[in-house]
Amino acid sequence: MAQATIRVQFGNPDGSGADGHLSAEIDTRPDGLNGGKSSFNPGETVYILVYKSDNVAITGTSCSAGSLSERGSTVVKVEDELMFEDDDTAQLSKPARSGLSQAVWYGRSLGGLSLQPDKVTVKASSKGVAVAKVTYDAQALVYALASPSTLNGETDFSILALIKGVAS
Structure with missing residues (x-):
C-alpha cells in the first residue's frame, strides 16, 4: 500500500x-x-x-x-468549526466561494456572521469566546x-x- x-x-x-x-x-x-x-x-x-x-x-x-x-x-461543500477566542473574528480553513450557507452556535452566540472580502475571515456581531459550526462552498x-x-x-x-x- x-x-x-x-x-x-x-x-x-x-x-x-x-x-x-x-x-x-x-x-x-x-x-x-x-x-x-x-x-x-x-x-x-x-x-x-x-x-x-x-x-x-x-x-x-x-x-x-x-x-x-x-x-x-x-x-466542495465544507463544514468548519470557527473558534472565537475573545475576539469577533475567526478564520475558515479554505476560502469560501460565496457567503456562509449555514451557521450553528455551540453554546454562547456572538450574533450574526459575515464573510469578509478576503473570503477566509468571518466576523461576528460581537466579541467573545464561542464556537460556531458553519457550512459553505469552496x-x-x-x-x-x-x-x-x-x-x-x-x-x-x-x-x-x-x-x-x-x-x-
Whole structure:
C-alpha cells in the first residue's frame, strides 16, 4: 500500500508579505474523485484538491515520481468549526466561494456572521469566546497524481507532490 504526501509552499518568495491562502489535500470525500479512499495501490491515480485565495497564482507543480496534471476545478461543500477566542473574528480553513450557507452556535452566540472580502475571515456581531459550526462552498482546483506501478522495484512507496503559489 502506498501513501500520498503533499507539500505546499506558503508565503511570497519575493518577501513582500502579501497575504494569501494556498492549501492542498487528498480528495477523501465519500462521493469525491477518489471514492472516499485515503490510501492507494501502486499504479493508481490520486486526485488532489487545491484551495487558493483569489490573489494567489499557482506558479508551478512537480512531484517526486509519476506525473502531476491539472484536471479543472470542482465545488466542495465544507463544514468548519470557527473558534472565537475573545475576539469577533475567526478564520475558515479554505476560502469560501460565496457567503456562509449555514451557521450553528455551540453554546454562547456572538450574533450574526459575515464573510469578509478576503473570503477566509468571518466576523461576528460581537466579541467573545464561542464556537460556531458553519457550512459553505469552496472552489478547488483538481490535480491528478498518476503513480507508477513500481519505484526501483518497490511496491510500497511515497510520492511527494509540490504545488507552489505566489500572492499578489
